[in-house]
Amino acid sequence: MIRVALLLSFCIGTLALLLAVAGTSGFDVVRSFFEGISGYSLERSEFVGYGPISEILRRMAPLVITGLAVFIALQVGLFNIGAEGQLKVGGLAAVFVALFVGVDGVVGVALAVLAAIVAGMIWAIPAGAIKVWRGGHEVITTIMLNNVAAHFASYLIAGPLKKPGSSEAASDFVSHSMRLSAIGDPGRTVTLQPALIVGVLLCIVAAWWLVRTPSGFELRASGANPIASLFAGISVRRFAFWGLAASGGIAGLAGGMHLLGQEGRFAEGFSPGFGFDSLGVALLAGRSPLGIIPAALLFAAIDQGSLRTQVATGLPKEISAVIQGLIILIVAVMRYRRSFAR
């Protein structure tokens, strides 16, 4: 709790500082930021609507799932920079199933989501295999696979997946029966993405599984000290391989749900960098997957608030990336201090 409070005060403080540099009034910026994330108008002293909160939760959804993907890989001691690519191929697989397999409704959704998971896994497996059998560094291989995924996606949406007769490089929209629409009434209540519910549930299950089951224990051990794990009879290579594959699968799931829930089609700019933001989310999460939820909320809120701030004061919204970067830096510093302090 102290950490979260510290971070929040820190980011508000930094914000004020940065705008002083940018030449806007600190008060205006803080006020518009607050209004942007809360939906409460300070000027009129009244609650305007649930829009901003719903928007934050919408932005959170892919971050939670992808954050969990990166988190699982971190637990086996691997840095999955490839979540971005795995998310993209997950989206591609889902849109392919939705458009071309010809099954609709619940079965269609299940099939599309399953395809997304499998595609994400397939995209992570080469990196896992190279790591386990050849010792190639997963950071390098997953970055490379990101590039392959990006270009592969560009090719598909300009070619085979392109909507017939359209001049835009994008796939067709999937049918309405396959859309995972938000729960709630946009006018009157907060709306929730199904992907967010799935993500939060997955984090809870993962938190339980990692601590309370022998296989979760082994997975954490294999990442924390692979040599001691070998001596304890744990198959470290198997966990490295399947841990990365699972990470890819979860990232693929995020892509599939993002497609069915929010985008509805695969176009250029399908992911504004969820896979990279999720690295920060997973690092911020700390020891438990439950930490992913507030971390993703923080990131989403900063993004959302800075949008409003840009409209109100002209402060570029890219400032949010600066703040997120600073937070990660601060957390890293705090962790290091703790590990060196005796």
Add this chain to the structure above:
Amino acid sequence: MRHLRSSKSSKVFPVDRSNASFIRMQGITKRFGNVTANASVDLDVAKGSIHAIVGENGAGKSTLMRILYGLYKPDSGSISIDGEEKSFKSPQDAIASGIGMVSQHYAIIPELSCIDNLILGAEGSALIDRNTIIERATNLASALGFEFDWYAIAGDMSPSAAQKLEIAKLLWRESNILILDEPTAMLSPEDSAALYTNLRTLADAGRTVIVVTHRLEEVMDYCERVTVMRNGKVVANEETAQTTSKRLAELIVGGELTFERERPAVPGRVSLSLREFSVQGDRGDRAVDINAFELRESEVVGVAGVDGNGQKELIESLIGIRPYLGVAKYYDRELGGLSVAQRLEDGLAIVPEDRQLQGLIGSWSVADNAILGLHRRQPISNGWRMDRSACIAVTEDIVRRFSTKVSSFGAPIASLSGGNQQRFVVARALEGSPKLLIAFQPARGLDIRGSSEVYAEIRRRCSMGMCALIVSFDLDELLEHCDRIVVMFRGKASEPPHGLQSDRHAVGRMMVGLSP
């Protein structure tokens, strides 16, 4: 081989150069929380002498040395070197005053070459002139009687060579005061003797040496004075010529040692049998090449040998993380067909060589480390779920076995002292009634009491049907606690002939490849 250890009569110490003490620590007190690690400790060390500090784990020896080296700041007390009052804020200050320290865990970077390790941090200038440096380094080494292959990768060095390199590093930094923490823990008797001969040369040349050790024979044979610490206080400060190792042992534990060795039980069924057994080493060599070996129930067998003669490879292949050729039967099953996990399940237990690297997960809690390796056993796990209360019960059992001192079960295992970590690792291996214990230096870093407790428990278990294969580089330890000794030399295992089984010199000769 000339002699394993200089005999008592040949001990000739140079005359004290000055009566005034060179290093004087007075009234040193250091508290960690509510633990007083040093309580008003006085230490006087004469110039040009080898001074030993002995005591149980946790007696405050390492704390005192870390204060002298500037790693800790004392709560009160003063330090003076050569009559000059000093206040060290960091090791840099201590190094500037000519103090150097070799810790128990060597600070050598395995990926770098010897010469790079030697000069690291003390290169002397921004541009490194290789030829000049190699020349200077060679001069320095030959003055010590050392020889190094300067371009060899440090990670490939034997422990004794690494120890020598550590000492050379201190001299490269022009240290006049050398602090060595457990310098012989990893060395064979011969290398230990050679090390002390070198230290003697250095002391005769005017350097001052402080040795923290558990081995009283070394103290008696090579040191002029000894300071005994117990519970953070100095309990005695004696000249070795005026004392005996029995008296020192009693001072260390504060009473007489009353451990009795269990009588060897009659060996039972064959537990482990090796035939035409060979293991490949990391460099593709034949690291282990054993013709025949048998270990029976109730036996405690010690594997003696200088480090690097195949002990590591033997142990690794028996526990299943290195393949072997030939026959290795564990009861009626071939070991090679079993994974590490299956071997553990079938009653094999391991005390690994390096507790921090191979035995523990430093960032994890005491409780999580307690079940590491036992985590698939009943009642900790029913196959898919772990039982919390069973985990706690097992942790309690392990901690209680050798009275490991832990602040709480949730504390990180890395916060335990080395001795407590070792007790913990051995106790964990003995948890769940193993049938075959494979232990690499089970008493590593333990004091006399801790070591006796560990071996007494191993022997007690063996009297009840367990058997143990124990590798150690400390021959005295093995001779004291094992029923039988097997010597490994260049991968071959041989037993001393009948009648010479417990003859220190015969076994010592076999360790370097001579006939007993």
